[in-house]
Amino acid sequence: MSFIVTGVVGNPRPNSKTFAAAVSLVEKVAEAIGAEALSPIDLASYGGRALDYSDSELIDRRHELSTSRVLVIATPVYKGSYTGMLKAFLDGYAADALSATRTIPLTIAASAQHSLAGSTHLQPLLDELGAISPAGGLFLPDATAADPDARDALFDSWIDARRALLSASGVAA
Numbered sequence: 001m002s003f004i005v006t007g008v009v010g011n012p013r014p015n016s017k018t019f020a021a022a023v024s025l026v027e028k029v030a031e032a033i034g035a036e037a038l039s040p041i042d043l044a045s046y047g048g049r050a051l052d053y054s055d056s057e058l059i060d061r062r063h064e065l066s067t068s069r070v071l072v073i074a075t076p077v078y079k080g081s082y083t084g085m086l087k088a089f090l091d092g093y094a095a096d097a098l099s100a101t102r103t104i105p106l107t108i109a110a111s112a113q114h115s116l117a118g119s120t121h122l123q124p125l126l127d128e129l130g131a132i133s134p135a136g137g138l139f140l141p142d143a144t145a146a147d148p149d150a151r152d153a154l155f156d157s158w159i160d161a162r163r164a165l166l167s168a169s170g171v172a173a
Helices: 017-034 045-053 056-066 084-090 117-128 148-168
Strands: 004-011 068-075 102-109 139-140
Touching: 004 017, 004 056, 017 068, 017 102, 017 148, 045 056, 045 084, 068 084, 068 117, 068 139, 102 117, 117 139, 139 148
Parallel strands: 004 068, 068 102, 102 139
Antiparallel strands: none
């Protein structure tokens, strides 16, 4: 059985730093656990459709994400929390719809003051959906997100520090 790692990006700007970071993290996690990496969904390409819970394409996308072994949930932090676009998309899931999915909340912000936004705001939403985040969330300073080498070094370090935890939680193949 092939395990899939993918993600969803809640930045309202297409092809954002958040999207680039999510792509990199998905690829690195997939490589680390011996899984297949699929490009994350960039919600910016759907715009206001994220609010339409009957949109058949987004219903299909939600289903695809819920069948992933690991799901990176990436968002910039605006005004101390995740984006409304990400919230609208996640609201399309039923309670416990992600109970078979392990998540990695990835938040990106200009200020370290927002480093806990993933655990204090995003994680409770993921808990409601039944998702488990065995490795915890990951905060990426905006300046680091803008530097692919620094970003990837931070991701490598974060993954290395959590290998045993990922394996013990059933994430690894």
